[in-house]
Amino acid sequence: MTSTPLRVAQLSSLTTYSGTSASRLQALYSDFSRQKQSNPTSYRSNVDWWRHTLEAVVSKGWLSEGSSDRLVLHASPSLADVFRYERVGKPLSLSMVITELCESKAYIPLQHFLTSTQSIYDPGSLPLRIVSYVLGKPLWWALQQVGIVDGDQGGSESDAQRWRRAKGDYVLVDLVEKAAEAVIESQRAVDGISLADALYSPESFKAQFANVLPDMPLSDLDIKVLVRYLERDKKVVVADSEVIKFVDSVSAEQAQVTAVDHGVLELKNAVGDLQAQVNGLQKKIDERTRNASEALRQKRKEVAVSHLRTRKQLEELLSKRLGSLTTLQSTLLSVETAIGDVEIMRSFETSTTTLKSILSHSSLQRDKIDETMDAMAAATADAREVDDAIRMGGDMAQAELGIDEDELEKELEQMAQDAQLELAETEDRRQVEERHAAAEKEEEELRRKMNAAPETPDTEPELGRREMGARFTALSRQPRGDTEVQADNAEGGRVRETA
Numbered sequence: 001m002t003s004t005p006l007r008v009a010q011l012s013s014l015t016t017y018s019g020t021s022a023s024r025l026q027a028l029y030s031d032f033s034r035q036k037q038s039n040p041t042s043y044r045s046n047v048d049w050w051r052h053t054l055e056a057v058v059s060k061g062w063l064s065e066g067s068s069d070r071l072v073l074h075a076s077p078s079l080a081d082v083f084r085y086e087r088v089g090k091p092l093s094l095s096m097v098i099t100e101l102c103e104s105k106a107y108i109p110l111q112h113f114l115t116s117t118q119s120i121y122d123p124g125s126l127p128l129r130i131v132s133y134v135l136g137k138p139l140w141w142a143l144q145q146v147g148i149v150d151g152d153q154g155g156s157e158s159d160a161q162r163w164r165r166a167k168g169d170y171v172l173v174d175l176v177e178k179a180a181e182a183v184i185e186s187q188r189a190v191d192g193i194s195l196a197d198a199l200y201s202p203e204s205f206k207a208q209f210a211n212v213l214p215d216m217p218l219s220d221l222d223i224k225v226l227v228r229y230l231e232r233d234k235k236v237v238v239a240d241s242e243v244i245k246f247v248d249s250v251s252a253e254q255a256q257v258t259a260v261d262h263g264v265l266e267l268k269n270a271v272g273d274l275q276a277q278v279n280g281l282q283k284k285i286d287e288r289t290r291n292a293s294e295a296l297r298q299k300r301k302e303v304a305v306s307h308l309r310t311r312k313q314l315e316e317l318l319s320k321r322l323g324s325l326t327t328l329q330s331t332l333l334s335v336e337t338a339i340g341d342v343e344i345m346r347s348f349e350t351s352t353t354t355l356k357s358i359l360s361h362s363s364l365q366r367d368k369i370d371e372t373m374d375a376m377a378a379a380t381a382d383a384r385e386v387d388d389a390i391r392m393g394g395d396m397a398q399a400e401l402g403i404d405e406d407e408l409e410k411e412l413e414q415m416a417q418d419a420q421l422e423l424a425e426t427e428d429r430r431q432v433e434e435r436h437a438a439a440e441k442e443e444e445e446l447r448r449k450m451n452a453a454p455e456t457p458d459t460e461p462e463l464g465r466r467e468m469g470a471r472f473t474a475l476s477r478q479p480r481g482d483t484e485v486q487a488d489n490a491e492g493g494r495v496r497e498t499a
Contacts, residue, residue: 182213
């Protein structure tokens with residue numbers, strides 16, 4: 001398979017190239033194999049850069065003419081020429097990058113991927129890895145000492161020697177994972193998934209999912225790789241040469257394709273084929289109708305009659321096909337209903353078995369229940385007796401201390417009465433003080449008016465003094481409490497001295 005060099009514009013459109021300086025590109029295109037020992041960080045960074053670049057180019061289908069594979073890399077010495085870049089040349093470490101990615105399981109040889117029964121995520125047997133390390137390292141060291149192998153483990157190999165080991169077809173794991181997730185999401189989006197919806201032939205599977213990723217149509221080889229990954233590594237499908245079945249969980253009953261699956265898929269395919277025939281017949285009828293109309297406009301009566309006669313035959317055939325389609329659809333629906341009934345009955349059986357298992361437990365037997373309830377009643381009675389005994393003990397302890405409950409009650413009542421009496425006396429004192437303050441205020445006002453009265457004829461002053469004296473006497477005769485009387489006596493003396 002020949003490879004055509006990519007255009008500079010194509011490479012420059014990749015994110016790995018657009019953000020990389022010229023000096024960095026020169027380093028990436030150089031032979032950096034010896035950095036694996038001297039500068040492992042830079043070495044790993046360079047390998048990752050090439051990994052993303054190769055995946056981007058493969059997913060776009062740019063690598064080779066005549067190949068439409070989007071999940072598989074076809075590696076050969078001519079691959080380096082594909083990446084020839086202006087003022088940089090062609091990459092000198094591409095073969096080593098592919099070998100490194102294969103060792104890290106980022107790339108997996110195609111044949112091994114398709115035939116292996118072990119998941120690509122299985123790290124392998126721990127004892128085997130330990131034995132390989134214990135035996136392999138000393139052996140490699142011994143070969144280094146006698147000069148059979150180089151100490152840099154292939155760093156001095158020529159590019160042609162490295163390509164002999166790197167040449168081949170590789171599955172790009174990241175791209176397969178991306179496609180698988182898209183397929184799973186697309187299948188989950190199907191409303192009301194029935195058994196027929198979960199069954200595909202290899203052809204119908206490709207028709208359904210070949211374009212599940214935008215701008216990344218999958219080839220036959222890609223579909224084959226994808227189905228193998230979904231079955232072995234994701235465990236969401238089971239498949240044989242004719243049937244691909246999506247499953248929710250790989251149980252003992254779902255782990256294989258059954259005769260029922262084959263039968264349902266045949267019905268589904270027959271319904272699909274008949275539906276396609278019906279659609280085709282309808283298109284032909286419409287075409288004959290248009291042709292007849294066109295012939296009439298051109299006054300070609302015989303041609304128009306021929307078209308109408310053919311249309312009539314097509315309509316009869318369409319009627320037969322519609323009847324067959326209705327029968328097949330009803331049959332498929334009946335089969336799916338029966339399969340659903342089987343699943344429901346299986347659930348009933350499982351529920352019944354579970355319930356019987358629970359009810360057969362020794363703690364739920366009649367004798368055991370009666371025994372448990374009797375024991376609970378006895379325990380409750382014992383607890384009541386203990387509570388009564390504790391209460392009686394407390395009463396006896398209080399009696400021994402000589403505390404008379406009646407005497408305590410009387411003392412409490414007397415304290416309450418004393419508190420109420422004290423509160424009433426306080427209220428009386430407050431009221432007396434308020435009345436006394438009001439009387440003092442009014443007396444002070446009268447004295448002020450008596451002192452400020454203007455001079456008038458002899459009869460008028462005497463009359464004013466008599467009226468004020470009468471009011472003062474009236475105020476003096478108001479009833480007062482003991483405290484108020486004492487205060488008033490003292491104040492009265494002061495008033496008389498003033499007068």
